[in-house]
Amino acid sequence: SQTIHQWPATLVQPVGSPLSLECTVEGTSNPNLYWYRQAAGRGLQLLFYSVGIGQISSEVPQNLSASRPQDRQFILSSKKLLLSDSGFYLCAWSVMVSDEAFFGQGTRLTVV
Amino acid sequence: ILNVEQSPQSLHVQEGDSTNFTCSFPSSNFYALHWYRWETAKSPEALFVMTLNGDEKKKGRISATLNTKEGYSYLYIKGSQPEDSATYLCAPWATNKLIFGTGTLLAVQP
Numbered sequence: 174s175q176t177i178h179q180w181p182a183t184l185v186q187p188v189g190s191p192l193s194l195e196c197t198v199e200g201t202s203n204p205n206l207y208w209y210r211q212a213a214g215r216g217l218q219l220l221f222y223s224v225g226i227g228q229i230s231s232e233v234p235q236n237l238s239a240s241r242p243q244d245r246q247f248i249l250s251s252k253k254l255l256l257s258d259s260g261f262y263l264c265a266w267s268v269m270v271s272d273e274a275f276f277g278q279g280t281r282l283t284v285v
Numbered sequence: 286i287l288n289v290e291q292s293p294q295s296l297h298v299q300e301g302d303s304t305n306f307t308c309s310f311p312s313s314n315f316y317a318l319h320w321y322r323w324e325t326a327k328s329p330e331a332l333f334v335m336t337l338n339g340d341e342k343k344k345g346r347i348s349a350t351l352n353t354k355e356g357y358s359y360l361y362i363k364g365s366q367p368e369d370s371a372t373y374l375c376a377p378w379a380t381n382k383l384i385f386g387t388g389t390l391l392a393v394q395p
Contacts, residue, residue, distance in 0.1 A: 207382065
C-alpha cells in the first residue's frame with residue numbers, strides 16, 4: 174500500500190535561519206508531488222508541484238524553494254526564514270487526475 | 286491563476302440539521318473536481334473525485350453534485366452529526382495540480 178511520510182511534525186525556527194522539510198512516498202512510482210501551506214486564517218495554498226525528478230513548478234514567488242532529488246522524495250527549503258513563512262505545511266501526492274490526492278501529516282512551522 | 290470560491294466561509298448548525306456548501310470554479314478546461322474533508326489536527330482526506338457533468342456521488346450521509354458547464358459543485362450533508370465538524374475543501378484539477386478553495390468550516394453543535 175502507498176504511504177507518505179512528512180517530517181518534522183513541528184518546528185520552531187528563528188528568523189534568518191535555514192529550513193528543510195522532507196517528504197517521501199512509498200508504494201508508488203512517478204507520483205505527482207505537491208507542497209501546500211496553510212497560513213493563519215487562510216486556505217491551502219499550492220507552493221510547488223513536481224511531475225518528475227528534477228522538475229519543479231513554483232506557484233507563487235516567495236522565500237522558499239523545492240527540490241526532487243529522487244522519484245519519491247520532495248524537499249522544501251529556505252536559506253533564510255521570514256516571519257511570514259510561519260504556517261502549516263502539507264506534502265501530498267497523486268497519480269492521475271481522476272484519483273484522490275494523499276496528504277502527509279503536516280509540519281507546523283513557527284518562525285520567531 | 287485559477288479562481289476557486291467556496292461559500293459560506295463558515296457554518297454553525299445543530300445536530301440533525303441538513304446543510305450544503307457551494308464550490309465555484311472556472312468551467313473552461315475542466316478535468317476533475319475533488320472534495321476533501323479536513324479535521325483539526327489531521328490531514329485532509331478525499332471525499333469525492335468527480336469528472337462528469339451531472340455526476341452525483343454519495344458516501345453515507347454526504348453527497349455531491351457537479352455542473353461542469355456552469356462551473357459549480359454542491360456538497361450536501363444530511364442529518365449533521367458533531368463528528369462532521371471539519372473544514373470542507375473543494376479543488377478543481379488544473380494541469381497536474383490541485384488548486385484548493387478557502388474551504389467551508391462546519392461546526393455541528395450537539
